[in-house]
Amino acid sequence: MDRQPINISKAGEQHHQYENALKKMGYSIRRLPETPELPDGVFVEDAAVVFDELAIITRPGAESRRPETETMAEVLKEYRELHHIEAPGTVDGGDVLVLGKNVYIGISQRTNREAIRQFGQILKPFGYNVHGIEVTDCLHLKTALTPLEDDLLLINPDWVDGDIFEDYHTISVHPDEPYGANVMRRDNWALCPEAFPRTAELLAERGYDVITVDQSEMAKAEAGLTCCSVIVE
Structure with missing residues (x-):
């Protein structure tokens, strides 16, 4: 674009x-603290994915966006047990589509297979099935559906x-x-x-x-x- x-x-x-x-x-509505030094911070979906049982703090694909997860984690820990995606995994929350116990994750410019593997490990004990999907022509999976x-x-x-x-x-x-x-x-x-x-x-x-x-x-x-x-x- x-x-x-x-x-x-x-x-x-x-x-x-x-x-x-x-x-x-x-x-x-609950607002996170303002972070004017992080211009993409308004796109909070990319920093975390919330499930009934837990929340996963992401590791955004753009390195400049990774500090955004800090304020998100501080708030979400009040509501859920937190799990974190670790390097070399990268994932934006906009690539994660949750449909019941099926989790579809877009393989995109921002999200890689290692992060999808980690999602699978974190969610398996709770009965979720994680699927990777190739995304074309748009930034995130949830741009497309x-x-x-x-x-x-x-x-x-x-x-x-x-x-x-x-x-x-x-x-x-x-x-x-x-x-x-x-x-x-x-x-x-x-x-x-x-x-x-x-x-x-x-x-x-x-x-x-x-x-x-x-x-x-x-x-x-x-x-x-x-x-x-x-x-x-």
Whole structure:
């Protein structure tokens, strides 16, 4: 993606709208301490993956991002037992898709097979199965698909092999909205960027109460909706 300057003031306003949307969906918001020296720190999803039984602190693929995990670990230790990915493993949380006891991890520019192996070791005692998936043409696996229900996925089939998910029902995004697959759902709420009206229409037609937010500034850094939060149920 060609880089464009991000309007920081506008990005802050949009992030506030995002927080308000999450509140409407029933979440409470907890902010990490500000780290202006870590400009990618707003994309908190990449720093940790939370399961019912534990949380895994990642080791981001970009070396400059690895200090982001410190403040995340300080907060998450209040909620979960922590495990850490160690060198030479690298993984961004945006590459990790959890579907029940199946964990799909994208093999990407940021995530390698060693990290996937470590995920498998950490999660095996809790009955999880970990699968590595090749990711093409997008930054993270969850750029290409996210779950709408336990057995229903919204997917861009051009960016990830849909045959891998033959045990799930899938809905393909409109070809005009390749980045539309990254949405968030809770109960009957569905959150979607307003830049993807066809995706919003698709969700509404399936009976979801759709909330749209302007995410245009974050999108300049290839961010999706899930990038900017870590959900702890």
